[in-house]
Amino acid sequence: MVAAESAASDLLRSLGLDIDTDEMAETPRRMVAAYHELLTGPDVDLTTFPNTEGYDELVLVANIPVRSVCEHHMLPFVGVAHVGYLPDERILGLSKFARLVELVARRPQTQERLTTHVADQLITHLQPRGVGVVVEAEHTCMSLRGVRAQGTRTVTSALRGTLRDAAARAEFLSLAREQGARP
Incomplete structure (x- = not known):
């Protein structure tokens, strides 16, 4: 997850966003957590x-x-x-x-x-x-x-x-x- 957070930080900065503010400081972590939740899940046993x-x-x-x-x-x-x-x-x-x-x-x-x-x-x-x-x-x-x-x-x-x-x-x-x- 560290690499994903670093990449998210780089992406946000490259879009011109200041992520060094109190409001945005945790945004890369939250962004990675959100995509992780959207893109992963447990296997399902089709009973x-x-x-x-x-x-x-x-x-x-x-x-x-x-x-x-x-x-x-x-x-x-x-x-x-x-x-x-x-x-x-x-x-x-x-x-x-x-x-x-x-x-x-x-x-x-x-x-x-x-x-x-x-x-x-x-x-x-x-x-x-x-x-x-x-x-x-x-x-x-x-x-x-x-x-x-x-x-x-x-x-x-x-x-x-x-x-x-x-x-x-x-x-x-x-x-x-x-x-x-x-x-």
């Missing part, structure tokens, strides 16, 4: 259970908080994910959806990559009949700088397996849109 009831309808976990960092500007993007699946032989513990989204989000990336990676991880670990992921997020690299388009949300989706079929796709996307529209 699955036998689908003893033979449940075969859509399961949707909506409005999962998403916080990640744009790899192009190293600025945060924040929003929600809606993650659904069609179970097969195993079902996933519900808290694991939020844990998986959080784990995948803790790296610099594009929103498109985050969305597809969540879907692919569920396919790999759960082997369901289908998976759908929709992520809606506001990118501060777009709202705080450049075009400054505050309130603009980017929506990405990834559909796998039987959720690519027209009827299942329509049901999942309709439910995700409905959930996303709620306050």
